[in-house]
Amino acid sequence: MSIGLDSTLLVALQHADSQFPSGGFAFSQGLEASSQLSARLGPCNFDDFLETQLRHRWAAADRVALARAHRLAGDLAKLAELDFEVEASTFVEGLRAGSRRNGVALLTTHSRIGTTGAGAYRALIAEGKALGHLAVVQGLLWRQLGLDEPTAVAMGGYQAAASLATAAVRLGLVGAIQSQALLGKALTIIAEVSPAPIADDEPIRSFTPLAEIAVALHGASGQRLFSN
Template sequence: MSDISQLLTSLQFADSAFPSGFYTMSHGLEGYSQARLVKRGDVQPLLAGLLLHSVGPGDATALAAAHRAASDGDVDLVQEIDQLLFASKLNAEMRKASVRSGHQLIDLGAELMEQPILARYAERVRSRATPGCQPVVTAAVYAAGGVQTRQAVASDLFAFSASFVGAALRLRLTDHRHAQAVLLETAAVIEQATDAALERDLADLGGCAPMADVMSARHEKADARLFAS
């Protein structure tokens, strides 16, 4: 696959318009907002912290490992990584959100790309032999599309960041111009989190962001919610 084709594939699946379910998630931001712990100037630092200490060590590390396994056609290892990532997510809300998004992605991905690794993995997800967490599904889709591991990880971290900033917009924590500044400022953090995920051993998978876990747990039982997470 050419470099242009790889780029277009990663852009398509990372696009906010792609029906992955990311639009329904705030990735914990609504919990912070409900607790009045975040304001306009806190959006970028909070996003950076999540990328470096939660999403990067967890989701991105699993994505990198699963992408390598999928590229080798090792669906058993993809499933093992999927189960490990699911077990590392402490909050039921985050587990459900990841699986819901992953199922939507694998259904459409397997339909759009007739690749053996996707078909085999999709069957395991449908039979509930494996959870189907979004980062692992994304890894399999990108591998099937010929996207390189580094680009796959960076693309998914950008998709997370764009979704997070989109949630900030709807929560009125930012405006459209400031949102773009936040994304641009976060580019270096995405690169840092990508490099770390590529180098991290699978045995070290899992982040540590206690406050984010607390906010997610509170959000799960909130009386009113705009987002699923």
């Protein structure tokens, strides 16, 4: 018996895979700083940190920006406006810089492999007319690849959780097996929060104060493994 396979599923798997070159390995979203500053900011439990990031940052900020970008269907001028909105809504410079660097890295890869719109948006960034925040770039590129909004949102959530799990292993906070168990739990959270309605003008907001304070303090520290 033959089994039909939707090619868009394979595209989603390719572009959500951690092996896809996007530059995200250099960022921990405040996990490194939170673990190093536990004496000042309180204990850092990775399980709690991951859930907080998904529920109170990704769901209300990155997920919203990604979905809104996806709906703009490649309108570069409106995507640039959204880009600056993401910049204004992100309080800590370390997180703003990380998002921009991740987005530009992803955009550069797609420009080199010929994804429609990638080169043009990269040119806008070079001219200072856009910033390249990760969620905006994800929405643009994944729409151009023919992926629908729910799939793009799921990919964004998975990558957010998976990158944190990888960071936790590199920091020695959890082992590789434990990280997979926690990632499985995170997928349940992503599935729970992803269907929440998003208006076309939905505000971008987050509330992770301890992680943001940690990132701000981290920026003034010396040697570190991650950029934020």
